Amino acid sequence: MRPLYRRSVYSEIHTLSLLGFLFGVVYGMFSLALPILSDGIFSTIGWIGIVFAIPELFGVFADVPIGAFASHFGRRRAILLSGTLLAASAALFMIFRSPLIFLVLLIFYELATQLFIIPADAEAMALTPNTHAGRINGMIEGLHNFGYSLGPIAVGVAMFFGMRAVFAVIFGISVLLVLTSVRFSSGLRPHESFRRSFLDVLKKDHVFQKSFHEFLLLRFKGVFLVFAFFIFAFHWGFIAIAEPLYTKALGLSELAIGLVYAGFTLPILFIGIIAGKFIDRNGGGQNSIGYRNFFDGNINHRIWCI
Template sequence: MTEIRSVVPDRRAMYILSLIGFFAIFSTTLSKNPVLPLFSQALGASDVVIGLVAAVSPLAGILFSFPVGVLSDHLGRRRLLIASGVIFLSAPLFYLLIFNPLWLIPVRFFHGMATAILGPVIAAMIAERFPENTGEMLGQYSSATLIGRSLAPLVGGAIISFFVFYPSLIPYQIVYLAAAVVAVPVLLLILLYRGENAGPLKVLPFSAFRTSFVAFFSNRKLRATAFVDMATYFAFGAFETFLPLVLLSGGMGAYQAGILFAAQTLIITLTKPFFGRIADQVDKRIQIIIGLLVLGCSVAAIPFASSFAAFLLVSALLAVGMSLSTVATSAYTADIAKKEQMGASMGALSSVMDIGHSAGPLVTGIIIAGSGYSAGFLASFLIAAVVCGFFALSVRDR
């Protein structure tokens, strides 16, 4: 009877966390795809400004994920989660006040802070609450966010299409109003969730951040795991940016790129809980290496695909590799990080991941401009192979 009572609250807690992730990512993606570039253009933004606006949100993740993780270790995770809920709810309303495209830059940065807080804090909460099946629960949460990420562009595009004949900025403003409405359950569910008993509020000295930073990056296993996530998202960033151009050069249409991305998201959504369950039962290090190698080989194969079926196969293999690797890296980090630095470790992992995600399109674009698609995508494979070797050497038991 005691076991049943302990399982039910944990299951309920996981449902709440998954719903928080679903609505939060649904809301923030609704504010971005496909409305953001269209809204920017309608405001009169140049291509440079549109690119800058798109880059600002990931920058918030790079800058804030680690400090937020440290704060959650010292001030309590629920407080940080409430702060993210407030941002998720308020940020979409700021878009309604914008009539100059340059104001999108600070608003996007502010909005990006919400996901920068949400990711590492919830990952740390899951790792602490479910130590025996961390991989499975992280996979379940990730799948919930992916469902929200997949549905949001469909809803956003439908809203814009329905109100397309309304004057001026009204179609886009309705999308941002909808994003605010979708964010209401995020804050309500966060307030409903009951986690740890937080300590008193206090001002953290800089030494607390320095200590957590040194503790993470001086640990060879944590450092190597972060590099795996960086290499994974480097390759994924290159893939999602340049695959449509490869398809276009091969005479295929944009709708086919949409099918590939949708299939890829569906595969990751369906497989992450399963691969998370496997990660809880086998050596996570082996799963991480296999996943990264599969992903690297898939990206390198893109220029050699000549038919839509071949591209679909490559995209599916990349999705499997990404699912294998990313669910295991988070679970492995939870295994080796100290409990009092769990938030900082998840935050550092997220920051390094965002660096890879931002660098992938930039570096690959430079290589493609000089040497073509084959060399550009080969770079992702070489980075993945080198990082696999580095990871294997770093995490071996001495």
């Protein structure tokens, strides 16, 4: 039974890796396309920074409840819901160009991305054997980052046919993400309904108090990780907004813009795999993943746009 069990688990890990790759492509395409789209909607780069900051600040208060919601609703069902919302976001960005609607859609898109990232990280922790946590997590993250690198290149190619073509491609890949999620979530035990899960998080779980208490238990390590992630996120957030607008202002071709953006992300693919092996060799596999998940879902990467 043990070999059969291990085959089943590794098959699920492979499916989760594929989901991470597809999400990475969608996320990478959105990350390049949205700043370029916003440049045609808002008059100054200052307004663009503020508009992109508002959904991220909103995410400060949404990320922790999303983790609790996924526990009630089902992590895999949450991933399926995320793919559906990403497809809807792409379709709506294709249609609407109003500044106010753009801001509302950005908030909607922010929720959709976190509905994938947080449950997927938790699912990876649940599936990963302790002895290989770092290596397997590095592989999953590496495939996600590889997809994230391909996304901007896909945007550069699709932009030859216009911005609506870009979001049409994002919509198609999001549908593929949904179909893969359906297979990944099939045969699971029943979970709570969407409404019941939402009400439990709202009224019973007290997620903010519990998360803050757990953070205090980390002491100096927690403060250090907050600082490290904040610096990294501030740096990356500046690049994420400024690079597409700067390369566009230089007059580079659409494909060149995508290649430049991909160049910032591709090295992370190799760093993640190497870091995973290092963690397995030196200990701390599941804990290190857990620390990253906690801070990735909180305030560290949420105020960079301002």
